Amino acid sequence: METIIKKTSENGAIKVASEILKRGGLVAFPTETVYGLGGDALRPDASMHIYKAKGRPSDNPLIVHIADKKDVYNLAENVSPKAEALMEAFWPGPMTLIFNKKEVVPKETTGGLNTVAIRMPSHPDAARLIRESGVYIAAPSANTSGRPSPSTAEHVIEDLDGKIDMILDGGPVGIGIESTIVDMTSEIPTICRPGFITKKMLESIIGEVEIDKALISPDKNLHPKAPGMKYTHYAPQGQLYIVESSVDERVVTEEVINKINSLVEEKSKEGFKVAVLTTKDKMSSYKCDNIILLGEKGDGTTVASRLYAALRECDAIQADYIYSEGFNRDDLGGAIMNRLIKSAGHKVILV
């Protein structure tokens, strides 16, 4: 299949994309978090094509994107006052809410579940596409299943060129990691995937919020509430290790730097290609040919926006071993470490 690629600023680009969506085709488009791979959420055939193009297991449900808060009531049952308060505070924006689904939402879109995940993105191109097409857009991240999510149109092209009808290029996204998912069907609203909207921010609006225990417990037998969180994910092709101080995980100590340098030396001598993921302030501390920057330590937003691009750079240089510093787990740092630890398949070295 020939994939049409157009900049969102190009005259008529959104119109072409809208027509494709209306006839059940697939369009990748920018959102403020990551690029999404969109299809008509109410058409089972469109959802099945999304799974096929991504190579995604079909029990992993899709998020439905809307352009108007009131559309929630067409798709979801029992929208609680707490949900409405969150919608008022954080929509449009990087927050997905899970509700009991209405009959119109096909099981193909929800991975067989009776619940539906809904988000109203703030990216102007995404909002225009939803409005102009008149379609509720089911959209997972626009990457091949298992690879890092795309934060630029080039990342989408790497994974999906030739497999979907169109890619809308709106430039690099702002946030860089996927939306916070909150399950509103449980007694106490529960975070199923951490993101830019933090627990503190949610609690400032509705009071107590829980974090899905499967995300924080070392017990591997707990099933995450968001099926997607159980898969190996966001992973570069090389072996990624996180090296952290056992005394204070927030500080990149001399011990951490020495450990990373000795691992780099060891693996390089064995003939492997090695990369180090670090931030601006520590980059000169490492002796490695491939230093890949993750932004600035004190500013989580710069790290989030670079994270997936950095992991893809590791693939581009065909790194066999990758060593990364850790980050604090507060607020946005928690979302960053959730992705990084999954990318590393939980390989953390404490020194």
Ligand code: TXA
């Ligand atoms: O920021 C985002 O959310 C991006 C952009 C494109 O909007 N989308 C995204 O979609 O990250 P995806 O498919 O890569 O991740 C969706 C996550 C998966 O972990 C999935 O299991 C979970 O949402 N999910 C979707 N519907 C659910 C439901 N009904 N119950 C529990 N989890 C659900």
Ligand code: MG
């Ligand atoms: Mg994804």
